[in-house]
Amino acid sequence: MQKNNRLLNSITLLLVSIVIFAVLFLLIYNNIINEFAGDILKISGIYIIVALSLNLITGFTGQLALGQAGFMAIGAYTTAICVMKFHIPLLAALIIGGLFTALFGFLIGFPTLRLRGDYLAITTLGFGEIVRVIMVNLEGLTGGAAGLYGVPSFSDDFKLNPIMGFIWIFCFAVATILIISNLINSSAGRAIISIREDEIASNSMGINVPYYKMFAFVFSAFIAGIGGGLYATHFGYLNPSMFNFLFSVNIVVMVVLGGLGSITGTIIASCIFAFFTMYFLPLFKDFAQNVFHISILDFNQVIFATVLILMMLFRPRGIMGTKELSFVKLVKGIGFNKTQGVK
């Protein structure tokens, strides 16, 4: 029964994403929505991938990690260097980038995951900073502080590039959603959620807590690395300061906004976030500049910080809580599907 449901869920998800894909593809291909809107869609897709990777470790496993931008940086640089210096095809380079990031996730997780959550937060934060310092210092390989220019894009054909980028990112985003939602509903996923609910209790129930924590962490690093690789290919250049602490915090904002432990919540929040930062805020800034003659520098970070605090104070569950929007249930007319335990 459970297994059938999972299969049904996956198939529906695939069908729905194919429909969404077809609609968006036609819209972009026929230039009905312009390149800028296409960029927002692509960035949304990358945010979905990265935010889901963080949600796996923070929302489902309950360990706050603040270095997701560091993992993205490793994935991005590895992918870029593989493609540029070793002429490896993009798909293989993305996977190599992900695996290399996962290796770092393992190395950094090893000392910290045996400890309580706060230490993980601060170590991953420090790790993100160290990655940035190393990227600046390895000038021969990464271009140092000036950055790495000329990362090959998704397609050699200049005209085809936007649509190819969309296809790549969309496919990876759907694959991430599929894999994570299946993982969460598997027995490994149940073990991971039980760690979030109560570490000591799940340990005494015979769950290998360090193993599952490490598993979630390494897997999260792998996905973040791939997200970073896509990010690098999308922008075409890399700079260590792109992956600073604020970027890590922005990913946390997306996950918290969507709901710690909700895949659909994260997807919704990532799209809102991309739209908000890329479209609404510049518009708002122009408006303030033209009408009130005030320039609002860094206003977005103030808004995110306030949202973060207010969310935690008044609605710590985020938009979705741990609930999921399920298409299967939607068809059956129930709508919301509570998948995880009570909290």
Added chain:
Amino acid sequence: MMEFVQQMINGIALGSVYALIALGYTMVYGIVKLINFAHGDVWMIGAFTGYFVLAALGVGPLSIILAFIVSMIVCAIFGIVIEKTCYKPLRNAPRINILITAIGVSLLLENGARVIPFIGPNPKQFPTFGNANMLFMGINISFVQVIELGISILLMILLNYIVNKTKMGKAMRAVSHDMNAALLMGINVDNVISFTFAIGAALAAAAGILFALAYPQVEPYMGIMPGLKAFVAAVLGGIGSIPGAMLGGFILGTAETLTKGFISSKLADAIAFGILIIILVIKPSGILGKNQREKV
């Protein structure tokens, strides 16, 4: 050899600032088990308050003392307000929520400072008294370093007195030992926690002015790195332990200046986190910390 001694002295001066910040982290952690991410930004506010006082009054012995007093009071108020509005409602919430709130407060303070017109994002020159140096057996000791060390030691002695000899200090120790038992014994836990935040913030304010006197530039993001390093210092010494925070601060300060002097100045920021990872592998409870067992 002279170079080494020189770097050690620079390191101890820098370490005394880290130690003062680390005290705030360790006391708050000892009592409410929270990594107060906003602490580094309270430190930044302290430095800015000092900047405004000194910019208004000019540099002199009296105005410096006034700057210390004003900024310690302002930061203590900030500490209490942050605790009352953001942390207190979440005291019984899951740990991860309060941690995220702390990050939010930190971001709000530093980016709020960038938006506020009279602070703004551009670095400001901190008024300081010239480069008065003493040459002592071939080693260069600046006047600022003497002040740094003197004031930090003074404040640490004062803190030691408050924690060990006063009634409030006794209450603080009781709450950090067992909050519920302290509550049952008739201790006003809310007041004790607010008091702890106020003291931590006041120490951070003093550290902020000392740091700004030595590295005369203030800007809203200045609190991020020293804040994190001071946290590393607190973990290194054993989080929750007051002497540990002092020791950790001095070790971290010397480690950083030695790295800057003998290895590479670019790696100075990375060394702190390297130390953090090493200490977490070897002795997670820190140098002076007690190993605590988790109970159900």
